[in-house]
Amino acid sequence: MTDQTNPLILGVSPRGTVQIDSMQIRMTSRSLPVLTIGRRPLLLLVLSALSCLLPIGYAAADLADDINAIRSRGCENRAGLEEPLRKTRAFDEIAREWSRGGRLGEAIQRTEHRLANSSSMHVQGTKDERTLLKVIAENYCDIVLDATFTHIGVHRDGNEAWIVVGTPLAYPSPGTSAEVSARALELVNAARAQARQCGNTAFDAAPPLTLSPVLERAALAHAKDMAAHSAFEHIASDGSRPADRVRRAGYRWRAVGENIAAGTADIETVVQGWLDSPGHCAKLMGKQYEEMGIAFHIEPKSKQAIYWAQVFATKR
Numbered sequence: 001m002t003d004q005t006n007p008l009i010l011g012v013s014p015r016g017t018v019q020i021d022s023m024q025i026r027m028t029s030r031s032l033p034v035l036t037i038g039r040r041p042l043l044l045l046v047l048s049a050l051s052c053l054l055p056i057g058y059a060a061a062d063l064a065d066d067i068n069a070i071r072s073r074g075c076e077n078r079a080g081l082e083e084p085l086r087k088t089r090a091f092d093e094i095a096r097e098w099s100r101g102g103r104l105g106e107a108i109q110r111t112e113h114r115l116a117n118s119s120s121m122h123v124q125g126t127k128d129e130r131t132l133l134k135v136i137a138e139n140y141c142d143i144v145l146d147a148t149f150t151h152i153g154v155h156r157d158g159n160e161a162w163i164v165v166g167t168p169l170a171y172p173s174p175g176t177s178a179e180v181s182a183r184a185l186e187l188v189n190a191a192r193a194q195a196r197q198c199g200n201t202a203f204d205a206a207p208p209l210t211l212s213p214v215l216e217r218a219a220l221a222h223a224k225d226m227a228a229h230s231a232f233e234h235i236a237s238d239g240s241r242p243a244d245r246v247r248r249a250g251y252r253w254r255a256v257g258e259n260i261a262a263g264t265a266d267i268e269t270v271v272q273g274w275l276d277s278p279g280h281c282a283k284l285m286g287k288q289y290e291e292m293g294i295a296f297h298i299e300p301k302s303k304q305a306i307y308w309a310q311v312f313a314t315k316r
Helices: 041-054 063-073 090-099 102-111 129-137 173-192 213-229 241-250 268-276 279-283
Strands: 002-004 017-020 025-026 114-126 153-158 160-168 194-200 199-204 251-263 291-298 306-315
Touching: 002 090, 017 241, 041 129, 041 199, 063 129, 063 279, 090 102, 090 160, 114 129, 173 194, 173 213, 173 268, 173 279, 199 279, 213 241, 213 251, 213 291, 213 306, 241 251, 241 306, 251 268, 268 279
Parallel strands: 002 251, 017 114
Antiparallel strands: 017 025, 114 160, 153 160, 194 199, 251 306, 291 306
16 A cells, blocks of 8 residues: 655745836735826925935945844834844845846745745835835835844845845754654654544544654655755656655565655654645554654755655555
8 A cells, every 4th residue: 555645845935026216106016005106296205205204324335234223123113123134145145146037936946045934125216225215114014024034135236126034944964863753753643642634534543653764764765866856756766656665675565655845944844734734644644554764855956955755654
């Protein structure tokens, strides 16, 4: 008996663009409104008024520092945050790559950097620092005050600014694989100890699993293969399926299944993602399985940077 489920992967989409030109101020985003001012004199008066609202001595040398000033004092009647965003070359590189076109996620993939979360701000049509900051404070306050973001990168070209915020992906150390496996087993058995609804299917509580070094080898082989080929599927580059890899590792099975994940660095989030997905949850709750093995492999240059494989089986 073999069992496999479609892969699970999560993604984050970039935010909208604020455009300022001689004829209009336009906000383009699925979640933000569009404002158009059609006459040049009126627009100039509005921009001038907006600029005067900021302190005269407001620093303009470094846009990242200016955004951190907004983050510190708050915006839209919301309290600021004590922790500033850290400006790094890696995030500057992502911002520069994003300026070349495409979505933010695509730009990140074109670099060697991988992020746990991310968002973006794009303002065009002005070189005036105070106007730029006013637009950011009024239209991107949610992003600026998001405490889950820790880093910032900026790229400027003429009257355009591309700003990327996020948190670098913190990989588990390969030397901690035993601890990660033990934690995964703890989380899986805690889930199996309770009756659970996986999509439209109800599952009774299931007996606990035990770790199998042989199944772990099979899991690691597939995690490495996915990372090497930036692939995310149950069929490996050599055409093998979960049952083939388990058999190849030396395990004689009567039931076998597999979960995979990618792009997520901590085991708690990985297991929760499987529980939130009906097919993966069903496999995790399966009473037909008695053992499991789990492994991860990190390849920063691959599409998702980190790949996970979890193998379930029962011996003949």
